[in-house]
Amino acid sequence: MLSKNKIKLIRSLDQKKHRKEHNLFIVEGEKMVNELLTSSLSIREIYATRVYYEKIIKKQSLEINQVTEKELGQISQLKTPNQTLALVEIPNISTNECNTQKGLYLVLDNVQDPGNLGTIIRTANWFGVSTIFCSPDTVDAYNSKVVQATMGAIFTTQVVYTDLTEIFKNAKKHYTPIYGTSLKGENLYKKTLSENALIVMGNESKGISENTYLHIDEKILIPTFVEENVNVIESLNVGIATSIVLSEFRRQGAENRKR
Amino acid sequence: MLSKNKIKLIRSLDQKKHRKEHNLFIVEGEKMVNELLTSSLSIREIYATRVYYEKIIKKQSLEINQVTEKELGQISQLKTPNQTLALVEIPNISTNECNTQKGLYLVLDNVQDPGNLGTIIRTANWFGVSTIFCSPDTVDAYNSKVVQATMGAIFTTQVVYTDLTEIFKNAKKHYTPIYGTSLKGENLYKKTLSENALIVMGNESKGISENTYLHIDEKILIPTFVEENVNVIESLNVGIATSIVLSEFRRQGAENRKR
Incomplete structure (x- = not known):
């Protein structure tokens, strides 16, 4: 039984x-907890209804707390609780890992929507981006809505909240170019993109902040293909824009490796 | 004053x-209603608080119903009502417009999440896709959550709910290839893509249905770039996958036109 405390x-x-x-x-949920069990994160406690309890008890050396559906409802943050909930330790990320010498990194400047951050982490994982730097005012990656939207990618992605200026300084020291989306940017598809780079994405309504914008070396734009007589929306969703940019960086990289 | 009815x-x-x-x-909301006013849709009624009322009354020949913040709260479907709400006629789309002879079309097979559909419509607009065919079991495009997530793209995009088999037949009659994402597909970036095509995207968890899958001519896959020792998530979000595929179709099209 679950205590009130x-x-x-x-x-x-x-x-x-x-x-x-x-x-x-x-x-929360069967699929997510299954993923969690294959990750290296430290699980403090697992709660499971009988259905899930019987599924995993044989496989795990972990102690599992059996709860009723009703009890799960009392602790769940989902509209429809789904068999299990785990309490997991927030990983401790050392600042040594803020090295931006090699590889492709994402930098998020004040992204606010949990669903957007979750989708960005999920997409970053798919495209092999293992570290994401976030400005301190970006929504917290361990917010349940973010965690669930990552579909498990949060378990293997390093999300580092830090003063972005430090990250940019570090990048410049290593001659790592800093890309950012801008309405005044150059056509993404026509630019030669480097896979050793920082890609900065901004806030949902305000875009990249003035301060951050000063550090951008390469301004890029996802061009629209709307027909002339049709109204076009002002911008793409930040999760969508991130995915298109990552896709193009990786496509060009693969193309170059082939040559 | 607003009547109870x-x-x-x-x-x-x-x-x-x-x-x-x-x-x-x-x-709902200032930005959306501003967009609406520039569209060709038929507005039945507009409700506005004094703030918005004074902003638009001069510009519009429309009759606007002034309401209090409290009244707006009573009719709004947003968590935070935003100055105005309009009732708009659902456009009547004739089946003549289901011609798939020229151009790039999206086909959605049982997409369920309103946020996903909204984002897909928004992204389609950006990439110049003016018609989206949806299976009858796809979430309704005039659901408020969908409408708001389109950021106005719903006002210029034709969303047609129809038996997809008819659409596929029509496409085959015109030799228009039907692309669909599949885990067994070929690498998107290595395929030669045609801008006269149908692109089929499937359900969030189940993907493209068995029936629809039979009609796919060209199976495509967005490859992952995750490093070998890192866990990779199972799939991308359907809105994200749609945007990456559309981006690549348009990029190749622009590249070909340049030649």
Whole structure:
């Protein structure tokens, strides 16, 4: 049985300050917890209904707390609770890993929507981006909505919250170019893109902040193909824009390796 | 003042059957209603708080119903109502427009999430896709969540709900190739893509249905670039996958026109 205090603690994890205080975040649902079990993250506790309990108890050396559907409902942050919920330790990321010498990195400047951040982490994983730098005002990656939207990519992606200026300084020291999307940018498809790079994406409505914009070396634009007599929307969703840009960086990279 | 019956009618439009019955859908917020006013859609009624009322009354010949913030809250489907709400007639799309002879078309097979459909319509607009065919079991495009997520693209995009088999037959008659994403597909970046084509995208968890899959001529795959020792997620979000595929079709098209 779940104690009142335990329920209170778990429910409090919907707030960033409580996640920080306990150094814990929530992972929910069969698929996500299955993924979690294959990751290297430290699981503090797992709650499971009988259905899921019987599925995993044989495989795991972990202690699993069996709960009723009703109890799961009391601790779940989902509209439709799904068999299991785990409390996981927030990984400790050392600043040594903020090296931007080799490889492709994402930098998020004040992205606000949890769904967008989750989708960006998911897409970054697919395209082999293992570290994402976020400005301190970007939404917290251990927010449940973000975690669930990553479909498990959060378990293997390093999300580092830090002063972006430091990251840009480091990149410049290593001559790593900094790309950013801008309405004044050059056509993405016509630019020669480097796979050793930082790609900066901005806020949903305001785009890249003035301060960050000063650091951008290469301004890129995803061109529209709308017909002349048709109204075109102002911009693409930030998750969509990120995916198109990542796809093109990787496509060009593969093309170059072939030569 | 808003009558109880009017409030009831507007609130009922959160359900598809009532939207069909009244042939109306809801558009909310300053930005969206501004876009709406530049479109060719028929606006039945506009409700506005004093702030928005004073902004648009001079420009429009339309009759605008002034409401209080509280009244707007009673009819709004947003968490944070935003100055204005319009009732708009659902456009009547004739089946003549289901011709798939020239151009790039999207086909959605049982896409369920309103946010995904909205983002897909927004992205389609950016990439100059003016018609989207949806299987009858795809979420309704005039659902408020879809409408708001399109950022206005719904006003200029034709979304046609129809038996997909008919669309595929028509495409084959015109020798228009039918592309679809599949885990068994060929690398998207290595394929020669035609801008006269149908692109089929499937359900969030199940992908393209068995029936639809039989009609796919060209199976494509967005390759992953994850490093070998890192876990990779199973798939991309359907909105993300759609955008990457559209981007690559248009990039190749532009490249070919240059030659």
